[in-house]
Amino acid sequence: MTIDEGQLKVLLVKRGQDPYKGRWAIPGGFVHENENFRDAAERELVEETAIHIAATHLEQLHTYGEPDRDPRMRVVTVGYLALVPALEAPKAGTNARCADLVPVSNILGSLLPGHLAFDHDVILRDAVDQARTMLETCSVATAFVQEPFSLSQLRAVYEIIWSQRVDTGNFRRKVLSTPGFVVRTGERGTPRRGGGKPPDLYRAGDKVRLDPPIRRLTSGSPSWPGDRKPVPQVSGQYAAFGRDGVSP
Amino acid sequence: MTIDEGQLKVLLVKRGQDPYKGRWAIPGGFVHENENFRDAAERELVEETAIHIAATHLEQLHTYGEPDRDPRMRVVTVGYLALVPALEAPKAGTNARCADLVPVSNILGSLLPGHLAFDHDVILRDAVDQARTMLETCSVATAFVQEPFSLSQLRAVYEIIWSQRVDTGNFRRKVLSTPGFVVRTGERGTPRRGGGKPPDLYRAGDKVRLDPPIRRLTSGSPSWPGDRKPVPQVSGQYAAFGRDGVSP
DNA sequence: TAAATAGTGTCTCTGAGACATTATATT
DNA sequence: AATATAATGTCTCAGAGACACTATTTA
Numbered sequence: 033m034t035i036d037e038g039q040l041k042v043l044l045v046k047r048g049q050d051p052y053k054g055r056w057a058i059p060g061g062f063v064h065e066n067e068n069f070r071d072a073a074e075r076e077l078v079e080e081t082a083i084h085i086a087a088t089h090l091e092q093l094h095t096y097g098e099p100d101r102d103p104r105m106r107v108v109t110v111g112y113l114a115l116v117p118a119l120e121a122p123k124a125g126t127n128a129r130c131a132d133l134v135p136v137s138n139i140l141g142s143l144l145p146g147h148l149a150f151d152h153d154v155i156l157r158d159a160v161d162q163a164r165t166m167l168e169t170c171s172v173a174t175a176f177v178q179e180p181f182s183l184s185q186l187r188a189v190y191e192i193i194w195s196q197r198v199d200t201g202n203f204r205r206k207v208l209s210t211p212g213f214v215v216r217t218g219e220r221g222t223p224r225r226g227g228g229k230p231p232d233l234y235r236a237g238d239k240v241r242l243d244p245p246i247r248r249l250t251s252g253s254p255s256w257p258g259d260r261k262p263v264p265q266v267s268g269q270y271a272a273f274g275r276d277g278v279s280p
Numbered sequence: 281m282t283i284d285e286g287q288l289k290v291l292l293v294k295r296g297q298d299p300y301k302g303r304w305a306i307p308g309g310f311v312h313e314n315e316n317f318r319d320a321a322e323r324e325l326v327e328e329t330a331i332h333i334a335a336t337h338l339e340q341l342h343t344y345g346e347p348d349r350d351p352r353m354r355v356v357t358v359g360y361l362a363l364v365p366a367l368e369a370p371k372a373g374t375n376a377r378c379a380d381l382v383p384v385s386n387i388l389g390s391l392l393p394g395h396l397a398f399d400h401d402v403i404l405r406d407a408v409d410q411a412r413t414m415l416e417t418c419s420v421a422t423a424f425v426q427e428p429f430s431l432s433q434l435r436a437v438y439e440i441i442w443s444q445r446v447d448t449g450n451f452r453r454k455v456l457s458t459p460g461f462v463v464r465t466g467e468r469g470t471p472r473r474g475g476g477k478p479p480d481l482y483r484a485g486d487k488v489r490l491d492p493p494i495r496r497l498t499s500g501s502p503s504w505p506g507d508r509k510p511v512p513q514v515s516g517q518y519a520a521f522g523r524d525g526v527s528p
Numbered sequence: 529t530a531a532a533t534a535g536t537g538t539c540t541c542t543g544a545g546a547c548a549t550t551a552t553a554t555t
Numbered sequence: 556a557a558t559a560t561a562a563t564g565t566c567t568c569a570g571a572g573a574c575a576c577t578a579t580t581t582a
Contacts, residue, residue, distance in 0.1 A: 065354070066347045095343040095358050099314045106313070108356070110343050184534070201536075202571065209570090227581035228533030244492060247571075432561070449563070450544065457543090475554035476560030495544080 033163060034133065035176050036118045040163075040192055041133040042156060043081060044148070051103050052149030056134060058156065060109065073112035080131055089115040089175035094158055101151045113159045115175035136160055163193055168245040171213045174236035180217045182231035183207060194248045206246055212237040281411060282381065283424050284366045288411075288440055289381040290404060291329060292396070299351050300397030304382060306404065308357065321360035328379055337363040337423035342406055349399045361407045363423035384408055411441055416493040419461045422484035428465045430479035431455060442496045454494055460485040 033042050044056040059080045063072040073090060093111040101107065139147050140157055147153055166172050173189045174181070183204055190198045207213050214234040221231045281290050292304040307328045311320040321338060341359040349355065387395050388405055395401055414420050421437045422429070431452055438446045455461050462482035469479045 063345070068347060069343070069345045092342065094340065095317070097311070097317045097358065099316060110345065110356075182534080199572070199574085200534080202573085204535075206571080223533070223580050225581070226532055227530090227579085229535070229579040231534055244495065244570080247492060430561080447545070447547085448561080449548095450546080452562075454544080471553050471560070473554070474559055475552085476558090477552040477562070479561055492543080 034116045034118050035189060035192055036133055038192060039135045041135050043131060044134045046130040047149055055149040057149035058152045069110050077114055089172055093162055096151060096155060111155050113162060115172060117176055117178040167193060168248060169242050171240045171242060179235045180219060180233035182221050182233060184231060196249055210240060210242060212240040282364045282366050283437060283440055284381055286440060287383045289383050291379060292382045294378040295397055303397040305397035306400045317358050325362055337420055341410055344399060344403060359403050361410060363420060365424055365426040415441055416496060417490050419488045419490060427483045428467060428481035430469050430481060432479060444497055458488060458490060460488040
């Protein structure tokens with residue numbers, strides 16, 4: 033997942049073979065012998081996107097094992113979620129299959145299931161839920177922005193992923209009063225066109241537990257339909273090519 | 281996991297075969313063809329303990345797949361955590377292998393790893409962490425007590441799993457002010473010997489999110505070494521026999 | 529200058545922490 | 556009566572929500 037053009041997006045691949053030929057799917061592949069899951073996830077991510085792994089938050093989420101989830105044979109998927117900052121010009125992958133960043137709202141927004149191949153709708157929904165919860169209790173939001181970043185950029189991560197407005201002052205107070213969340217660089221950024229005070233810049237601190245958590249409105253529906261302005265500094269079209277995911 | 285004799289205990293089986301012959305292990309087995317993970321976990325639980333599944337909270341935790349975790353071959357374990365109330369006299373299993381409830385502190389208390397077979401120390405530690413966190417943010421504590429229960433019993437669940445004192449009044453206020461956490465039956469329990477006011481009794485409500493969460497002292501070490509008095513009503517020796525876990 | 533954005537301050541209110549107090553039982 | 560436990564009340568304080576205000580840039 034990444035934040036691009038003010039939206040939460042997922043990297044998906046378009047399947048080139050049956051089953052689900054032509055449908056979007058979460059990239060993945062088979063774990064090698066003598067390879068652990070995390071290494072496998074990193075390897076697949078590199079193959080698909082050539083993303084620089086060092087700056088990536090990668091985490092195991094959930095394992096999917098319904099017997100009929102792949103019509104060909106029984107396949108078990110261990111789902112991993114990677115949080116990556118929006119990159120300007122990621123290198124293309126080595127393979128011929130089409131991969132692209134797709135807005136999450138395009139897929140989960142419609143209530144009809146079956147947009148993605150296999151049970152990947154469910155997986156994606158779980159991943160988004162997980163990301164939302166993680167922002168509440170831990171300082172992972174920094175994984176979505178490139179360093180150095182302003183607090184407005186960091187706040188935008190919360191607003192986009194939660195689909196909720198977050199108060200400037202309160203957010204600032206919380207972040208800065210949490211030891212280790214961010215580290216001030218001393219630099220100041222350049223204001224956006226249209227004007228504005230140049231923001232203080234920060235780097236990510238340690239991965240820290242937020243206690244008490246940052247609360248979001250628990251209301252089921254987003255309080256804030258679609259009047260989002262684009263997010264500062266977080267922009268740039270993103271497309272990559274990688275090989276088709278072989279397995280669900 | 282269950283709470284028994286005022287302690288958090290795990291059901292473990294003693295391995296009858298190499299590798300790790302004679303060591304305690306988390307019960308488990310292979311998933312059948314055309315069986316999903318949850319059903320497999322329930323089946324294994326029944327085989328080991330004959331526990332009545334209906335009252336059981338069962339949840340997938342994490343998946344372990346290091347290539348060398350089983351010396352015989354590569355085996356992937358999808359870990360499930362079951363929270364069950366202490367039962368008075370569970371039926372014995374069908375198999376000859378020894379199974380028993382072991383206090384978690386006996387295993388994780390000592391800092392030396394390698395008490396359990398395979399990487400089960402790690403799995404157990406993850407499970408306990410997960411249980412601790414779940415109590416903070418959701419109303420699962422009710423899964424540990426038999427209905428109807430008093431608020432003191434419910435509070436004891438928190439105290440035992442967190443190894444921390446929890447204030448009577450504040451706990452009460454929080455639980456009762458959370459809609460759906462517990463439902464009052466109208467009955468009153470009998471006081472314990474030694475005297476006391478008969479407590480109001482409750483049943484578990486819906487599984488509800490605690491927002492804001494119940495906070496525990498985030499300090500790493502338990503604030504409260506070992507001066508625990510036994511827990512009210514939650515008692516009764518527990519032993520069961522089941523077949524040896526075939527796989528890690 | 530107006531507009532836009534970043535940073536700061538302040539008032540209030542919720543809810544948790546830390547008690548004290550009352551109620552109802554056993555011994 | 557002494558003791559034990561359950562239930563209730565109360566004072567205080569940390570921290571979030573809401574919002575106003577100041578600072579510094581571009582157009």
